Amino acid sequence: MHRTKYYEFVLRAIFTSLGIPTSKLTTNLDNYKLCTLATEHDAKKAGSEVVKQVERPLLSGLIYFY
Numbered sequence: 001m002h003r004t005k006y007y008e009f010v011l012r013a014i015f016t017s018l019g020i021p022t023s024k025l026t027t028n029l030d031n032y033k034l035c036t037l038a039t040e041h042d043a044k045k046a047g048s049e050v051v052k053q054v055e056r057p058l059l060s061g062l063i064y065f066y
Helices: 002-017 029-037 040-046 049-053
Strands: none
């Protein structure tokens, strides 16, 4: 958790120094948590028929199920 807070601090500082507003900046922490909990097998099993029919589906099509 300390690493996450450090990276958030550093990225906000960089964006601010570049003049990029950070007021609406959100983290992607929930997505990273999901990736640590779900297996590829579970994601494929929960995926739609379209995702299952593709030999090499994109990750975005596999992680929507949570």
